[in-house]
Amino acid sequence: RGHSPEGEGEPPAKKLGGDVGVVVEHYNARPEVGVVQRQESPIIGLKNFNNWVKSVLITRFAHPALAAGAGSAPSNGHVRGRSSGRTSSGKVLDMGCGKGGDMTKWAKARVKELIGVDIAAVSVDQARSRWESLRAPKFAATFAAVDCYTTSLSKVIPPARLAEPFDVVSMQFCMHYAFENVQKARCMLENVSRWLRPGGVFIGTIPNADLLLSQLDAIPPSQEDLSFGNSVYKISFESRDRRPIFGHKYWFFLKDAVENVPEYVVHWDNFVQMAAEYHLNLLYMKEFHQVFEEHQEHPEFKPLMLRMKVVDDNGESAMDEDQWEAANIYIAFAFEKQR
Numbered sequence: 018r019g020h021s022p023e024g025e026g027e028p029p030a031k032k033l034g035g036d037v038g039v040v041v042e043h044y045n046a047r048p049e050v051g052v053v054q055r056q057e058s059p060i061i062g063l064k065n066f067n068n069w070v071k072s073v074l075i076t077r078f079a080h081p082a083l084a085a086g087a088g089s090a091p092s093n094g095h096v097r098g099r100s101s102g103r104t105s106s107g108k109v110l111d112m113g114c115g116k117g118g119d120m121t122k123w124a125k126a127r128v129k130e131l132i133g134v135d136i137a138a139v140s141v142d143q144a145r146s147r148w149e150s151l152r153a154p155k156f157a158a159t160f161a162a163v164d165c166y167t168t169s170l171s172k173v174i175p176p177a178r179l180a181e182p183f184d185v186v187s188m189q190f191c192m193h194y195a196f197e198n199v200q201k202a203r204c205m206l207e208n209v210s211r212w213l214r215p216g217g218v219f220i221g222t223i224p225n226a227d228l229l230l231s232q233l234d235a236i237p238p239s240q241e242d243l244s245f246g247n248s249v250y251k252i253s254f255e256s257r258d259r260r261p262i263f264g265h266k267y268w269f270f271l272k273d274a275v276e277n278v279p280e281y282v283v284h285w286d287n288f289v290q291m292a293a294e295y296h297l298n299l300l301y302m303k304e305f306h307q308v309f310e311e312h313q314e315h316p317e318f319k320p321l322m323l324r325m326k327v328v329d330d331n332g333e334s335a336m337d338e339d340q341w342e343a344a345n346i347y348i349a350f351a352f353e354k355q356r
């Protein structure tokens with residue numbers, strides 16, 4: 018397979034602060050680009066598709082939970098109408114919120130209050146600025162820079178902001194960084210579950226462990242370089258060993274997005290079992306390609322694909338083959354907190 022010339026070479030040397038330091042430095046350094054410049058990204062089709070998947074997930078699972086408020090929530094993940102987004106008034110925790118890329122999605126969901134936390138302080142400042150420049154309807158928001166995988170949110174979020182529970186916790190493209198070790202994964206789950214109301218929903222997107230590991234297994238035993246990918250992405254595993262179950266590390270490169278950042282495999286069954294210990298029960302899990310197949314003819318999500326420039330006016334995909342392949346690195350999930 019061909020690899021992009023960008024991001025090639027050895028994984029970055031560990032800096033002070035270990036892998037976390039590399040992650041923080043990487044995300045803090047990523048420039049904030051405007052809407053116009055963003056459209057010039059060589060992988061804009063893939064970026065738009067990822068955003069569309071997040072919108073589907075939020076509309077299907079977060080809107081009903083927000084609308085329901087305390088006391089009820091979706092029981093089976095059926096697609097609800099658009100109106101559910103208009104009437105909601107609940108509270109969201111966006112953990113690993115980055116630069117606030119989902120802010121307009123939350124505004125559309127008519128959230129009453131958002132708490133956005135991320136380890137990258139520069140990104141958190143950008144998220145806050147994005148919120149400040151949002152046009153009405155405005156919602157209350159609190160932002161904080163915090164390592165959500167080593168620190169209880171109660172240490173950084175004022176108690177008054179945590180007094181009323183969340184209806185939704187969202188972790189988009191960030192949860193896998195917690196799987197460096199069991200302590201971090203547990204701290205993350207504690208932060209997810211502790212202030213989520215019974216019947217509230219936990220949604221997220223993470224790399225697809227089964228796909229990653231099957232690609233790893235396909236590398237011939239004689240080959241020392243444990244890398245695979247295409248012109249858009251590259252994944253380089255440290256080891257073939259699947260044990261221990263935490264800290265199974267690889268470096269991830271995604272063109273115009275992620276520059277060889279250390280990440281960890283989220284072994285799915287292990288994660289679901291752990292989540293159950295935190296009273297989180299699985300509602301939904303699909304590969305991104307499946308999310309597309311499920312919703313491509315949906316009366317709301319099909320036109321949304323056009324509006325979000327996932328397809329053009331002729332219905333042609335904005336992604337080339339390599340972007341489409343890279344899209345399926347991820348899975349989308351939803352859990353419900355036990356009532």
Ligand code: SAM
Binds near residue numbers: 112166
């Ligand atoms: N959720 C945002 C989105 O979908 O646009 C940002 C996703 S970005 C790929 C991953 C984010 O995870 C980065 O902003 C990074 O700083 C954050 N992150 C990584 N480790 C973290 C930690 N220990 N605590 C909080 N955030 C973390």
